Amino acid sequence: MKIIRRNLAPDGPGSVKMVPEEADDLWMAYNLIAEGDTVLAVTVRKVLREAASGGRDAERVKLKLEIKVETVEYDKEGSVLRIRGKNILENEYVKIGAFHTLEIELHRPFVLRKEFWDSLALEVLHQASDPTASADLAVVLMQEGLAHILLVGKSVTTTRSRIETSIPRKHGPGIAGYDKALNKFFDNVLQAFLKHIDFKVVRCAVIASPGFTKDQFHRHLMLAAERKQLRSIIENKSRIILVHTTSGYKHSLREVLDAPNVMNMIKDTKAAQEVRALEDFFTMLSNNPDRACYGPKHVEVAHERMAIQTLLITDELFRSSDIATRQKYVNLVDSVKNSGGTAHIFSSMHVSGEQLAQLTGIAAILRFPLPDLEDIEM
Amino acid sequence: MSTREREKNILIESELGTEGPNSSSASVARDGGVKERDFASDCGIKPEILVSRMRSVSLSSKSRTGNVNEETGTSNLEYKPEAWMIPDQAEDRLSQLNLAIVGHVDSGKSTLSGRLLHLLGRISQKEMHRHEKEAKQQGKGSFAYAWALDESAEERERGITMTVAVAFFNSRKYHVVLLDSPGHRDFVPNMISGATQADAAILVVDASMGSFEAGLDPIGGQTREHALLIRSFGVDQIIVVVNKMDVVEYSQERFEMVKQKLGTFLRSCGFKDSSVLWVPASSMENQNLVATPDERLFSWFHGPCLLDAIDSLQLPARDYSKPLLMPICDIIKSQSQGQVSTCGKLVTGAIRTGSKVLIMPSREVATIRSLERDSQACKIARSGDNVTVNLQGIENNHVTAGGVLCHPDFPVRVSNHLELKILVLDIKIPILSGSQLELHIHHAKEAATVVKILSLLDPKTGKVTKKSPRCILAKQNAVVEVVLQGSVCVEEYAESRALGRVSLRSSGRTVALGLVTQIMKTQ
Numbered sequence: 001m002k003i004i005r006r007n008l009a010p011d012g013p014g015s016v017k018m019v020p021e022e023a024d025d026l027w028m029a030y031n032l033i034a035e036g037d038t039v040l041a042v043t044v045r046k047v048l049r050e051a052a053s054g055g056r057d058a059e060r061v062k063l064k065l066e067i068k069v070e071t072v073e074y075d076k077e078g079s080v081l082r083i084r085g086k087n088i089l090e091n092e093y094v095k096i097g098a099f100h101t102l103e104i105e106l107h108r109p110f111v112l113r114k115e116f117w118d119s120l121a122l123e124v125l126h127q128a129s130d131p132t133a134s135a136d137l138a139v140v141l142m143q144e145g146l147a148h149i150l151l152v153g154k155s156v157t158t159t160r161s162r163i164e165t166s167i168p169r170k171h172g173p174g175i176a177g178y179d180k181a182l183n184k185f186f187d188n189v190l191q192a193f194l195k196h197i198d199f200k201v202v203r204c205a206v207i208a209s210p211g212f213t214k215d216q217f218h219r220h221l222m223l224a225a226e227r228k229q230l231r232s233i234i235e236n237k238s239r240i241i242l243v244h245t246t247s248g249y250k251h252s253l254r255e256v257l258d259a260p261n262v263m264n265m266i267k268d269t270k271a272a273q274e275v276r277a278l279e280d281f282f283t284m285l286s287n288n289p290d291r292a293c294y295g296p297k298h299v300e301v302a303h304e305r306m307a308i309q310t311l312l313i314t315d316e317l318f319r320s321s322d323i324a325t326r327q328k329y330v331n332l333v334d335s336v337k338n339s340g341g342t343a344h345i346f347s348s349m350h351v352s353g354e355q356l357a358q359l360t361g362i363a364a365i366l367r368f369p370l371p372d373l374e375d376i377e378m
Numbered sequence: 379m380s381t382r383e384r385e386k387n388i389l390i391e392s393e394l395g396t397e398g399p400n401s402s403s404a405s406v407a408r409d410g411g412v413k414e415r416d417f418a419s420d421c422g423i424k425p426e427i428l429v430s431r432m433r434s435v436s437l438s439s440k441s442r443t444g445n446v447n448e449e450t451g452t453s454n455l456e457y458k459p460e461a462w463m464i465p466d467q468a469e470d471r472l473s474q475l476n477l478a479i480v481g482h483v484d485s486g487k488s489t490l491s492g493r494l495l496h497l498l499g500r501i502s503q504k505e506m507h508r509h510e511k512e513a514k515q516q517g518k519g520s521f522a523y524a525w526a527l528d529e530s531a532e533e534r535e536r537g538i539t540m541t542v543a544v545a546f547f548n549s550r551k552y553h554v555v556l557l558d559s560p561g562h563r564d565f566v567p568n569m570i571s572g573a574t575q576a577d578a579a580i581l582v583v584d585a586s587m588g589s590f591e592a593g594l595d596p597i598g599g600q601t602r603e604h605a606l607l608i609r610s611f612g613v614d615q616i617i618v619v620v621n622k623m624d625v626v627e628y629s630q631e632r633f634e635m636v637k638q639k640l641g642t643f644l645r646s647c648g649f650k651d652s653s654v655l656w657v658p659a660s661s662m663e664n665q666n667l668v669a670t671p672d673e674r675l676f677s678w679f680h681g682p683c684l685l686d687a688i689d690s691l692q693l694p695a696r697d698y699s700k701p702l703l704m705p706i707c708d709i710i711k712s713q714s715q716g717q718v719s720t721c722g723k724l725v726t727g728a729i730r731t732g733s734k735v736l737i738m739p740s741r742e743v744a745t746i747r748s749l750e751r752d753s754q755a756c757k758i759a760r761s762g763d764n765v766t767v768n769l770q771g772i773e774n775n776h777v778t779a780g781g782v783l784c785h786p787d788f789p790v791r792v793s794n795h796l797e798l799k800i801l802v803l804d805i806k807i808p809i810l811s812g813s814q815l816e817l818h819i820h821h822a823k824e825a826a827t828v829v830k831i832l833s834l835l836d837p838k839t840g841k842v843t844k845k846s847p848r849c850i851l852a853k854q855n856a857v858v859e860v861v862l863q864g865s866v867c868v869e870e871y872a873e874s875r876a877l878g879r880v881s882l883r884s885s886g887r888t889v890a891l892g893l894v895t896q897i898m899k900t901q
Contacts, residue, residue: 166778168710177711178530210564210886211540212532246564246886249825249863251814255885282807285849289808294848358812358827374848 001025001128015113041110143248155347160196290369463728478576482593483561492523542572546752701788702727705820744772780822800892
């Protein structure tokens with residue numbers, strides 16, 4: 001995200017002009033823009049004009065609109081942010097108070113004006129403008145007959161492609177069919193690989209699977225690259241890593257991020273940090289269950305007793321439209337940080353964030369055991 | 379458990395009268411249903427003698443799935459098996475026994491299988507020479523026998539079994555279907571696919587120093603996981619082959635040590651001491667496999683050889699009286715249009731050439747063109763038989779491994795939302811609401827999420843000890859609700875054991891074994 005102009009006071013009103021450059025930035029913007037803020041951007045509007053003859057003419061006009069936000073929608077497939085709200089800027093084509101939907105796309109600048117820039121929003125802004133923290137890992141997670149192509153970004157993990165086929169038996173009469181089916185499967189995965197993985201953008205590509213499927217696919221990939229002279233693969237041969245996982249299902253992505261050779265590459269990125277934090281939580285829960293808790297009620301109680309050492313929370317909870325709830329969580333994060341603890345805000349678009357969301361979205365590792373949490377209703 | 383009278387030597391024909399499969403008469407209000415009995419106690423009785431009580435209701439062949447309440451899956455009709463479905467006592471047929479070979483990687487399963495097949499004449503001398511020559515060429519001379527079962531280039535190159543190999547041989551009492559399973563950790567899902575068809579199992583352990591211990595290791599070894607999984611599939615008879623005895627010089631001491639250590643573990647899995655047979659052997663030197671061993675072993679071991687041990691196994695009772703259920707293990711696509719071959723073991727019911735079957739979950743109907751058992755054509759296949767069914771009138775993409783062949787009027791249930799009663803194994807990370815696991819049921823597998831933990835149960839009494847617990851720890855029993863990524867064919871455990879058993883795995887280990895207590899609406 002490119003920040004063009006910043007004009008704000010912390011914990012006060014202000015405006016920021018920015019240009020999203022990649023899908024991650026749109027996600028950041030999604031987390032920043034809340035109900036009640038105003039967004040100014042160039043957009044297209046269908047305008048009805050009365051022609052001299054009395055007939056009505058519809059014309060699409062490009063104009064600058066500022067709207068007061070009512071709802072925000074994030075379309076991950078199309079990489080577009082849709083903001084719906086009422087117009088507040090005087091304009092010759094659009095009346096004040098008319099509804100309009102702004103579409104924020106990549107490489108289009110917009111200005112966000114907020115009444116109150118709290119610490120969380122400032123943090124998101126800071127992260128968005130940091131160019132180094134991008135993970136940008138492409139992962140081909142597969143097992144025999146099933147493959148996922150995932151792109152792990154700064155704050156977003158997108159599933160680019162999912163390929164599933166049924167592969168017949170390896171013995172007896174079907175053996176010829178097996179090789180054919182396997183090759184066809186690998187061809188499909190290869191196509192998707194070439195289509196979605198751009199080595200100019202990603203740092204490295206990981207091929208992960210249980211058993212030997214990854215080796216087989218790697219061999220197939222290299223042979224095809226030689227045969228068809230696929231430069232992008234031949235040049236980047238060294239950037240393809242093989243990792244062992246226990247299955248080809250999406251939740252095994254966690255194991256990919258944990259693998260030592262992958263971990264080295266993405267050490268400082270958000271995705272890796274999130275995986276580690278969640279791992280720590282599970283370890284604590286199994287070794288010392290009284291020192292770990294999850295669910296809003298339990299975490300609140302733990303916080304009252306100043307017991308929270310590490311707070312894990314998904315950004316979904318901040319996006320609630322109820323300002324009071326958002327404020328409550330912002331305060332929680334702030335006070336945990338102030339008392340010397342750490343707060344990890346998980347992106348709900350990452351695999352670990354999804355997992356945390358399944359667990360109610362909020363969890364904590366405590367400084368000291370609280371056995372009586374067991375008796376409190378979740 | 380309802381007790382049915384078991385009458386010996388009843389001729390089925392007299393009960394059924396002259397009704398054929400195509401007669402149509404009005405269906406009568408449904409009966410209380412046929413409940414599956416617990417056959418564990420009936421081990422001693424020959425299955426051919428068991429006959430279930432039949433009412434005078436016949437099957438309407440005109441009705442299709444219209445008669446079935448899709449929501450609950452219950453049928454308005456009472457299922458009545460036809461004459462040819464129940465095996466005739468007079469028929470001279472060896473019964474089929476499905477035997478799974480499991481054990482830690484490199485314990486010698488495939489080599490043992492290859493040896494057995496060769497000794498019993500299933501592999502010709504010429505073929506054996508060919509395997510030996512090819513194996514030597516690749517520098518894998520010792521794998522020559524294993525190559526009889528590991529046929530793919532990948533398996534031979536790496537020296538391991540990756541998918542279950544099916545082979546047939548005849549012992550004195552049985553037609554044995556041998557299911558040689560992979561022992562490697564990564565291929566346990568494939569081993570599950572084989573083990574789910576098993577009636578009994580051979581657990582192979584490597585007697586050599588260090589290898590046995592490695593296999594028994596709770597984290598890295600597969601001996602434990604395989605034994606647990608086998609037991610969870612309802613197999614209660616197991617032959618333990620202590621292989622590679624030649625490496626430890628046929629030491630009785632070593633054998634007794636292995637027997638004692640492993641015996642304790644098997645007992646803890648639920649295997650009764652009387653159902654476990656111990657056979658020391660060496661497949662490399664052909665000792666104690668099909669004949670009495672030589673002096674080195676015979677001086678202290680007087681038990682049965684492997685073949686005799688196989689003959690001493692009891693067949694579990696087969697259920698011929700329920701509608702057809704055959705989980706599809708494998709499909710073989712045919713070059714011709716509209717033809718597909720499926721392989722699997724019939725769990726209940728029977729089929730013959732010309733029968734119509736319903737393929738779930740695609741709900742397509744196909745006709746059986748022919749049946750093959752052990753590469754030989756046969757006319758009828760019954761519960762317990764492992765056959766290849768050649769279908770006609772169906773497109774390739776409508777049949778998948780993990781699907782089920784069933785009777786057109788009695789479709790199996792399909793859902794992605796299940797309630798399970800689970801027993802959690804020794805795991806490090808507790809199971810929480812939201813945990814993501816892999817669910818294995820007969821030959822199907824799906825990614826699953828635990829959406830709710832309903833209660834914890836007392837392992838002995840089964841009573842609820844805690845409602846809505848925070849998490850489930852190791853060795854606890856619980857009732858949970860899971861939602862799967864895709865739908866699977868499933869039945870409640872009370873209705874069908876084979877289709878109601880599940881195993882849950884995560885991070886390469888089996889974390890829990892369970893039974894389906896309720897099938898809920900697809901989400």
